[in-house]
Amino acid sequence: MHSTTSEFAPHGGSLPQTAAHALKIAVVGGFGVGKTTLVRSVSEIRPLDTEETMTRAGDRVDDLGGVEDKHSTTVAFDFGRITLDATSVLYLFGAPGQKRFWFLWDRLFSGALGAVVLVDTRRIEDSWYAIDRLEQQGTPFIVAHNDFGGQSHDLEDVRGALDLDPAVPLVRCDARERASAKQVFITLAEWVRSLASLSPLPQESAT
Numbered sequence: 087m088h089s090t091t092s093e094f095a096p097h098g099g100s101l102p103q104t105a106a107h108a109l110k111i112a113v114v115g116g117f118g119v120g121k122t123t124l125v126r127s128v129s130e131i132r133p134l135d136t137e138e139t140m141t142r143a144g145d146r147v148d149d150l151g152g153v154e155d156k157h158s159t160t161v162a163f164d165f166g167r168i169t170l171d172a173t174s175v176l177y178l179f180g181a182p183g184q185k186r187f188w189f190l191w192d193r194l195f196s197g198a199l200g201a202v203v204l205v206d207t208r209r210i211e212d213s214w215y216a217i218d219r220l221e222q223q224g225t226p227f228i229v230a231h232n233d234f235g236g237q238s239h240d241l242e243d244v245r246g247a248l249d250l251d252p253a254v255p256l257v258r259c260d261a262r263e264r265a266s267a268k269q270v271f272i273t274l275a276e277w278v279r280s281l282a283s284l285s286p287l288p289q290e291s292a293t
Contacts, residue, residue, distance in 0.1 A: 105175050111274065112194050112225075113164070113180040115204035116212025120232045120261035121180040122164050124204060127267035129166025129178065163194070168271065176271070191219055200278045201227040202270055204261070207239050210247050217248060226278045228255040230270045234262070 113121045126133050164180030181194050195201065201220055205213045213229070220227045231244050245256050255277050260266045 105169070105173060107174040109170075109174060109176050109199045110197055111176050111178050111271070112191075112198045112201040113178060113204060114191060114194070114201060114216040114220075115232075116206060116209050116216075119204045119206040119209070119212070120234065121204055124202070124230075124232070124259075124261040124267050124270070125164045125166040125178050125180045127261060127264045128168060128271060130169060131167050133164055133166040191216065192223065195220065195223045195225045198225055200274050201225055202274055203227055203229045205229055205231050205244065205248070206234075207231065207244060207247075210244070213248060217250065226274075226281050228257065228270070228274045228277050230257050230259045230273075232261050233258055234260065 113124055115121055122133075163182070164178070166178040166180075168176040168178065170176060176199075179194055179198075181191055201216075203213055203216045203220070217227070217229070229244075229248065229250060231239070231241060241256050241258060244250075245252070250256060255273050257270060257273050259270050
């Protein structure tokens with residue numbers, strides 16, 4: 087996966103005039119799992135985000151278990167960009183993680199090349215809905231276990247806790263590190279490509 091913008095350098099140049107293929111990637115997961123951080127780490131442009139300061143009013147509707155130190159939250163979508171080559175561009179859409187915004191996810195998945203489900207083992211149950219919806223929509227996805235330096239878990243244990251299909255890629259990452267975050271999207275691209283190669287060719291209609 088090659089970038090024409092100095093290895094996904096943040097705040098890179100303008101989009102090449104030759105860009106003809108826009109590919110949509112969704113980044114989903116539970117509240118406070120690191121979706122905004124992941125998009126910021128790899129975007130070549132200054133990401134558009136809708137981070138707002140959390141107030142006491144939100145305590146009544148948002149479960150802060152495991153993320154008590156979180157002070158801001160996404161209230162719409164994060165948006166970033168990765169140029170793959172002279173003709174192809176990835177547009178990254180990070181979804182809000184609060185349960186009250188989950189109804190937006192199906193619309194986000196529409197037309198997506200694939201998705202990343204970001205997982206925080208402190209709140210792993212928040213990932214079940216995203217995986218279920220992606221499977222129902224038929225959208226290719228991978229799962230990334232975001233490690234912010236907390237307790238480490240064996241990936242096979244994480245796979246079991248998610249009841250994740252053995253074929254679906256599961257990787258470990260640190261959303262704060264650009265190289266680590268970049269590898270997540272490389273893994274997704276390779277997974278989508280492998281699925282495309284396995285798809286049966288359309289049969290010609292009888293004449």
